[in-house]
Amino acid sequence: MTKNKKVNAAILIIGNEILSGRTKDTNTSSIALWLNSIGIKVNEVRVIPDIESIIIETVNYLREVNNYVFTTGGIGPTHDDITAQSISKAFNLQYEIHKEAFKILEAYYKVGEFNEGRQKMVWMPKNANLILNPTSGAPGFNVENVFCLPGVPSILKSMLGGLQNRIIGGKPILSHTISLRTVESEIAKALSDVQDNNKDLEIGSYPFFHAGKLGVSIVLRSEDQSKINKCSKEILNFVNEKKIKIVDR
Amino acid sequence: MTKNKKVNAAILIIGNEILSGRTKDTNTSSIALWLNSIGIKVNEVRVIPDIESIIIETVNYLREVNNYVFTTGGIGPTHDDITAQSISKAFNLQYEIHKEAFKILEAYYKVGEFNEGRQKMVWMPKNANLILNPTSGAPGFNVENVFCLPGVPSILKSMLGGLQNRIIGGKPILSHTISLRTVESEIAKALSDVQDNNKDLEIGSYPFFHAGKLGVSIVLRSEDQSKINKCSKEILNFVNEKKIKIVDR
Numbered sequence: 001m002t003k004n005k006k007v008n009a010a011i012l013i014i015g016n017e018i019l020s021g022r023t024k025d026t027n028t029s030s031i032a033l034w035l036n037s038i039g040i041k042v043n044e045v046r047v048i049p050d051i052e053s054i055i056i057e058t059v060n061y062l063r064e065v066n067n068y069v070f071t072t073g074g075i076g077p078t079h080d081d082i083t084a085q086s087i088s089k090a091f092n093l094q095y096e097i098h099k100e101a102f103k104i105l106e107a108y109y110k111v112g113e114f115n116e117g118r119q120k121m122v123w124m125p126k127n128a129n130l131i132l133n134p135t136s137g138a139p140g141f142n143v144e145n146v147f148c149l150p151g152v153p154s155i156l157k158s159m160l161g162g163l164q165n166r167i168i169g170g171k172p173i174l175s176h177t178i179s180l181r182t183v184e185s186e187i188a189k190a191l192s193d194v195q196d197n198n199k200d201l202e203i204g205s206y207p208f209f210h211a212g213k214l215g216v217s218i219v220l221r222s223e224d225q226s227k228i229n230k231c232s233k234e235i236l237n238f239v240n241e242k243k244i245k246i247v248d249r
Numbered sequence: 250m251t252k253n254k255k256v257n258a259a260i261l262i263i264g265n266e267i268l269s270g271r272t273k274d275t276n277t278s279s280i281a282l283w284l285n286s287i288g289i290k291v292n293e294v295r296v297i298p299d300i301e302s303i304i305i306e307t308v309n310y311l312r313e314v315n316n317y318v319f320t321t322g323g324i325g326p327t328h329d330d331i332t333a334q335s336i337s338k339a340f341n342l343q344y345e346i347h348k349e350a351f352k353i354l355e356a357y358y359k360v361g362e363f364n365e366g367r368q369k370m371v372w373m374p375k376n377a378n379l380i381l382n383p384t385s386g387a388p389g390f391n392v393e394n395v396f397c398l399p400g401v402p403s404i405l406k407s408m409l410g411g412l413q414n415r416i417i418g419g420k421p422i423l424s425h426t427i428s429l430r431t432v433e434s435e436i437a438k439a440l441s442d443v444q445d446n447n448k449d450l451e452i453g454s455y456p457f458f459h460a461g462k463l464g465v466s467i468v469l470r471s472e473d474q475s476k477i478n479k480c481s482k483e484i485l486n487f488v489n490e491k492k493i494k495i496v497d498r
Contacts, residue, residue, distance in 0.1 A: 016453050019291045020424070021281030022468065023455070025274065028296070032270030042268045045296035047277070050453075077434040078454040079441035117437030152456055175269070185326040188366030192328035204265050204299075205327040206272070207401060219271065 007040045007170040009068040013047040014055060014083055015151055026153050027072045034160045039169035039223075040068065050074060055086035063090075063146050068167060073151030075140060077117040083148055084141070088125040091143050098124040101139050108137035132162050142166070171223040178235055179217045179249035182242075183207065187216065190238040198231045208249065217249055256289045256419040258317040262296040263304060263332055264400055275402050276321045283409045288418030288472075289317065299323060304335035312339075312395050317416060322400030324389060326366040332397055333390070337374040340392050347373040350388050357386035378415075383407050391415070420472040427484055428466045428498035431491075432456065436465065439487040447480045457498065466498055 011031055017023040025047065032042045043066055048054050055074075062069045074083030088095035101122040106114050121138040131140035131147065135158040140149045147163065149156045180187070184207050195203045202221040207214065218235060220228050239246065260280055266272040274296065281291045292315055297303050304323075311318045323332030337344035350371040355363050370387040380389035380396065384407040389398045396412065398405045429436070433456050444452045451470040456463065467484060469477050488495065 013294075016451060016470075017455055017468070018277065019281060019294065020285060020422075020468075020470065021278040021283075021291070022424075024278045028267065029270040029273045032268060034270075036269060042270075043298070045262075045268065045294075047294035049292070076454070076456070077437040079437070079444045080453055115434060117434035120437065121434075152458075154458070173269075175271075185364060185366035185370075188326040188328070188369065195328045202265060204329055205325070206266055207325070209401075209403070219266070219269075221265075221269065 005170050007067045007168065008043045009035055009040050009070060010043055010062040010066040011045045012058060012062060012069060012071045013045065013073060013151075014050060014071055015047070015073040016049050016080070018047050019049055027149075027151065027156050030153065030157050030160070031070050031072070031149075035070075035169075036173045036175075038164065038167065039172045040167070041170075041173060050080050050082055052082055052086045052089070055083065056090045059087060059090045059146060063144070067145060069146045071146065071148045072156060075121065075138070075148055075150050077120045081120070084124050087143060087146060087148060090146075091125055093125040093127070093143065095123060096126055098122050098128060098130070098141070101130055101141075104130075104132075104139060105137055129166075131159055134158050134162070173221055173223055174225055174228055175219055175221045176228050176232055177217050177219050177249070178232065178239070179208075179215055179247050180239060181213065181215050181245040181247050183214055184216050186242070187218075187238070187244070190242070191218065191235070194231060194234045194238070197234060198227065201227050201231050203231070210249065215247055215249065254419050256316045256417065257292045258284055258289050258319060259292055259311040259315040260294045261307060261311060261318060261320045262294065262322060263299060263320055264296070264322040265298050265329070267296050268298055276398075276400065276405050279402065279406050279409070280319050280321070280398075284317075284319075284418075285422045285424075287413065287416065288421045289416070290419075290422060299329050299331055301331055301335045301338070304332065305339045308336060308339045308395060312393070316394060318395045320395065320397045321405060324370065324387070324397055324399050326369045330369070333373050336392060336395060336397060339395075340374055342374040342376070342392065344372055345375055347371050347377060347379070347390070350379055350390075353379075353381075353388060354386055380408055381411050383411070422470055422472055423474055423477055424468055424470045425477045425481055426466050426468050426498070427481065427488070428457075428464055428496050429488060430462065430464050430494040430496050432463055433465050435491070436467075436487070436493070439491070440467065440484070443480060443483045443487070446483060447476065450476050450480050452480070459498065464496055464498065 128141035135155045204219040377390035384404045453468040
């Protein structure tokens with residue numbers, strides 16, 4: 001892949017706790033922000049339950065239609081952690097003890113503490129590449145274009161940095177936000193005209209309520225800074241005409 | 250549908266702002282918690298971009314395989330709000346001014362304020378049923394089993410209550426959480442044995458880090474309180490044996 005190609009990814013959140021509403025997913029945002037910074041666009045996110053057949057089917061679909069797939073969750077020591085086993089089956093690989101992961105965890109835990117539960121975490125698809133975990137020892141792994149990360153947000157975040165040189169991104173996706181003290185309906189027409197004028201740039205409009213006041217954030221996204229600059233000028237033109245206040249946000 | 254049938258749903262988050270990582274989705278959790286309380290299980294969540302063809306294809310798939318589909322986002326006044334138009338196409342319905350919605354917003358806004366931007370919000374699939382919006386006027390709508398809600402979390406939450414008697418749930422899904430001052434690997438084996446003993450009950454294990462200390466929440470979920478009670482007892486047995494502290498969480 002060259003730096004000029006479009007590179008995309010899917011995120012697959014594996015976990016009943018998200019589907020039940022008990023836990024709010026924040027991993028999507030962490031992964032997506034990081035991917036954007038290295039020029040990879042997230043095409044879709046799916047949240048699925050801890051059910052082997054569904055994990056296999058979804059992974060096999062997503063890895064075909066995206067350059068990269070990032071899964072979160074299900075690689076811990078308990079019975080409901082079935083991601084490594086499911087990925088093995090998805091790729092028709094042996095599910096076995098990963099020697100390097102074994103050594104890492106054997107060294108990480110005190111003598112006598114590397115118990116049966118912890119040993120489950122070194123079972124992986126044959127020849128998986130490890131993703132090192134600077135926070136809590138137990139590594140993630142990848143097979144081809146599927147990267148499996150843990151569900152705990154702080155641990156996941158600590159592991160993303162280590163992936164940087166194993167993933168080939170495209171042109172970084174640049175963004176610029178203009179926040180206004182207005183409501184969407186006041187600018188909808190003008191903004192739509194600007195979008196018509198700038199078809200290959202993504203303009204998002206997001207209402208917010210902050211410190212007791214309503215506002216709208218307009219987000220411009222493109223790989224081309226000059227396109228963002230041009231579009232930004234056109235927006236500031238109508239903002240000035242309408243005497244709308246620009247705010248920090 | 251009777252109260253004894255299993256009822257399931259999918260949630261479809263429509264919005265580039267979630268895929269870019271800029272905004273963290275909290276609507277999944279609000280909708281899922283409410284659905285659980287009325288006996289509906291969320292099978293899957295998808296996050297997709299503001300692209301008409303993808304919205305149409307995804308809605309048409311999800312509405313076939315789930316009892317209900319809840320969409321969020323894309324029903325505001327700006328150019329990137331294309332949900333109503335896409336749903337019209339998904340159902341092969343005319344996209345037109347909804348007279349009742351028009352009346353509601355005409356009455357909601359002061360004279361002269363019901364401008365072109367705001368009028369966009371009354372364009373809907375022909376004969377859609379309105380979902381009233383006690384917060385900001387503009388209604389959501391449903392066509393058959395697809396319910397379209399806004400993306401702004403506080404507005405969305407205020408609209409869920411009004412749906413209660415239009416959606417037929419199943420047996421409420423009950424849950425019980427036991428939080429322990431331990432780590433997952435210490436209880437993985439014992440918990441797995443309890444799961445083997447209680448196959449038709451869902452046991453989730455979720456590590457947490459709170460107030461400087463590690464812990465694990467074990468979540469039991471079933472439609473049958475007696476099954477939860479039985480399973481809970483078995484867990485407390487090994488918790489006592491292992492002298493693990495139970496904590497509030």
